[in-house]
Amino acid sequence: MFKDIAFNNYFWEGFSSDYYQLEGDWLHIHLKPIDNQSLICPHCSSSSSSIHDTVYRQVRERDLFHLKVWLHIPVRRVLCSSCGPKVQYISWLSPGARLTKRLQNYAASLCELLPIKHIAQLLNLSWHTVKEIDKRRLSTVVRPPNWSEVSRLVMDEFALFKGHRYATVVADADTHQVLWVGIGRSRKQIRPFFELMGEHCKHIEAVAMDMNTAFDLEVQQHCPNAAIVYDLFHVIAKYGREVIDRVRLDEANRLKNDKPARKWVKRSRWVLLKNRENMDDTQQNYLDELLEKNHNLMVVYVLKAQLKELWYCDSIEQATSFWELWWQQVQDSGIEPLKLFARRLKPYLSGIISSAIFHINTSKLEGINNKIKVIKRMAYGFRDIDYFFLKIRAAFPGIRR
Numbered sequence: 001m002f003k004d005i006a007f008n009n010y011f012w013e014g015f016s017s018d019y020y021q022l023e024g025d026w027l028h029i030h031l032k033p034i035d036n037q038s039l040i041c042p043h044c045s046s047s048s049s050s051i052h053d054t055v056y057r058q059v060r061e062r063d064l065f066h067l068k069v070w071l072h073i074p075v076r077r078v079l080c081s082s083c084g085p086k087v088q089y090i091s092w093l094s095p096g097a098r099l100t101k102r103l104q105n106y107a108a109s110l111c112e113l114l115p116i117k118h119i120a121q122l123l124n125l126s127w128h129t130v131k132e133i134d135k136r137r138l139s140t141v142v143r144p145p146n147w148s149e150v151s152r153l154v155m156d157e158f159a160l161f162k163g164h165r166y167a168t169v170v171a172d173a174d175t176h177q178v179l180w181v182g183i184g185r186s187r188k189q190i191r192p193f194f195e196l197m198g199e200h201c202k203h204i205e206a207v208a209m210d211m212n213t214a215f216d217l218e219v220q221q222h223c224p225n226a227a228i229v230y231d232l233f234h235v236i237a238k239y240g241r242e243v244i245d246r247v248r249l250d251e252a253n254r255l256k257n258d259k260p261a262r263k264w265v266k267r268s269r270w271v272l273l274k275n276r277e278n279m280d281d282t283q284q285n286y287l288d289e290l291l292e293k294n295h296n297l298m299v300v301y302v303l304k305a306q307l308k309e310l311w312y313c314d315s316i317e318q319a320t321s322f323w324e325l326w327w328q329q330v331q332d333s334g335i336e337p338l339k340l341f342a343r344r345l346k347p348y349l350s351g352i353i354s355s356a357i358f359h360i361n362t363s364k365l366e367g368i369n370n371k372i373k374v375i376k377r378m379a380y381g382f383r384d385i386d387y388f389f390l391k392i393r394a395a396f397p398g399i400r401r
Helices: 101-111 116-123 127-141 187-203 213-222 232-254 259-266 269-273 281-293 295-312 316-333 336-356 363-379 385-395
Strands: 015-023 026-033 051-064 067-080 084-087 152-161 165-172 178-183 206-209 227-230
Touching (some): 051 101, 127 385, 152 363, 178 385, 187 213, 206 213, 213 227, 232 269, 232 336, 281 295, 295 316, 316 336
Parallel strands (some): 026 067, 152 206, 206 227
Antiparallel strands (some): 015 026, 051 067, 067 084, 152 165, 165 178
């Protein structure tokens, strides 16, 4: 049956089918060289009819209907006059490969749609084999940064593994292309990115980040003309942890003899942290009643909203004036967690005010971090960090200018 389907030079250049064997779901096709065909040296591409020796190799081919296909190939070593004995060039088989190019290309196309584990099960290949195929595909897909077009950066960290192990991701603030991903978040660990940029560091105008001292100092060292812009999201998240949560617990403790009121305050965390525009009517009514009954929670909630306005000022002068007003209101409040937060925030003021000139933030990177979590879940974890970082860069190629 199979011999009549023209298993010939059309499928496997330089070879024709000799005979086949069917063993369950496996089809073994034995090939033979086409007579009177010269052999090509893979090094110098010269042809020769001299054969040094022949070895038989078993190679996987794409499935034929429901059958898994093995090819049995007589691979010859050509006796090249210039290079000596060399394994012959086979157009449809990479040197030393145990999968045909046809099967590798098919697996690579599936990697754009399915997790590696599913592809390995579908094609009856090992996880590592499919991973290496996809890794080679990604190395050709991921385009290197065009540094001449990069002027503004965003930097952030994400959890690599459980146990406080992190990686850093750097993206173009304008095109959202992921430029670099590296293990760790210390100065030493992010320095390779700036070394990769080289002389272009002096052309960077602004870098958005959270209040990470390592990022800050490294940018200042390598990018002398860059303004630091601290991200609104991280500052407000820090405000929620250090001010709103602390004041809420203090108020709950103060009301320990009034159990209904204490329970009312303790359960208010999410409505205090949530943006009002994202609340339903029930939550808004709950928040309004809470702020009406509790002065300190009302103060920290209102001052959080006012602090956000710093990032939307139109000029340095306006932002500076706004900060001075906010600072004075904090001091007048008498709320210690709020005053402590303001004192800790003050050294970072220049990076906050810079947002009046450079309207960039790491919100896009927060979206990237969420996509990274999805990539990790699809892969059921990654055992090859370089491959994982390639997957991230391929997922965010950036907007073409």
